[in-house]
Amino acid sequence: MTEVLEKAGYVERKGRRMELTPRGMRRIGQSALRDIFEQLKKSRIGQHRMTGAGLGTESAEELKDYEFGDPFLIDMRETLFNSLQREGRGVPVSIAPQDFVVHRTEHSTQASTVLMIDMSRSMFLRGCFLAAKKVAIALDALIRSQFPRDSLYVVGFSNRAVELKPQSLPQIALNDYVYGTNMQHGFQLARSLLARHRGNRQIIMVTDGEPTAHLENGHAYFAYPPTYRTIQE
Structure with missing residues (x-):
């Protein structure tokens, strides 16, 4: 199977490892998009x-x-x-x-999507963040080329959430001094971005864990194991 994928141009060897090529990323993105957009409701005109x-x-x-x-x-x-x-x-x-x-x-029809990416330490340490970045980059490329009327936003969240420009994803590095998985702030920011649009709106979250932080009075509170207050928020 590996040889077949390599010949098709979907993966390439990097030392002892096999990595996805840009073509492979697009292929995965196309499959994901079909699943996500298959049952869209009637909305504004799109592709x-x-x-x-x-x-x-x-x-x-x-x-x-x-x-x-x-x-x-x-x-x-x-x-x-x-x-x-x-x-x-x-x-x-x-x-x-x-x-x-x-x-x-x-x-x-037309769709607006927010891709929320967990940027907590565990995502980096487990090697999950690189895969999440690849998905975001492929999704951005696909939407720009095949669904130009759509809107895609990327939100990164750790102790706080921030909007990320897709083109900046390859340069993002781990901040060793930040702890927490603040899904609450991530969803708040995602909803505020989607509020600019009508029609089909959706949030896709990529994470490897559970919420361990939330905002109260503008401050981020971190606790592990998660407190009831964090889960409630």
């Missing part, structure tokens, strides 16, 4: 396909009889054919409501 049919920006090749509420994308050939079948040949051509045939359209 995500939906399982339903109706109002959208692209007409499909399939035709249907017009029903109240359908976009009025008339197929004139079939509409006139129905009229001639009903009335026979002759002029003027009389078109009745039941004669109209329209193009079926596909729903497309």
Whole structure:
């Protein structure tokens, strides 16, 4: 299996280790995006396909009889054919409501996403943060190329949460003097970012543990094992 992935360009050897290539990262990101966006509800116009049919920006090749509420994308050939079948040949051509045939359209929708990444010490020490960075970078690249109307934010959280620019992720390093996994502040910041948008909004959190910090009166409180107060917040 390793040889197959290597030949396909998804992994490469780095000494004794195998690492994902940019192509492999994109492949994983594509699979993750399909799972995340598969069941989007109808919302604002975007590029995500939906399982339903109706109002959208692209007409499909399939035709249907017009029903109240359908976009009025008339197929004139079939509409006139129905009229001639009903009335026979002759002029003027009389078109009745039941004669109209329209193009079926596909729903497309828009999404706003916040990717929350745990930046606590354990993520670095266990080697999880590098994988989380790769996911964020791949997700950003995919959304920019395939879903340009979408919005993606990245929030890093340890004792406090901060918005991260995707392009800055490769340079982020561990702060040895910071402890805590403040999910509370992370979710607060994520919700404030999503409040700028309507439609489909979602938060994806990548973490290896449980909440060990929260904010009270502007100060970060750390405790391990987690206190009831931290979990409650």
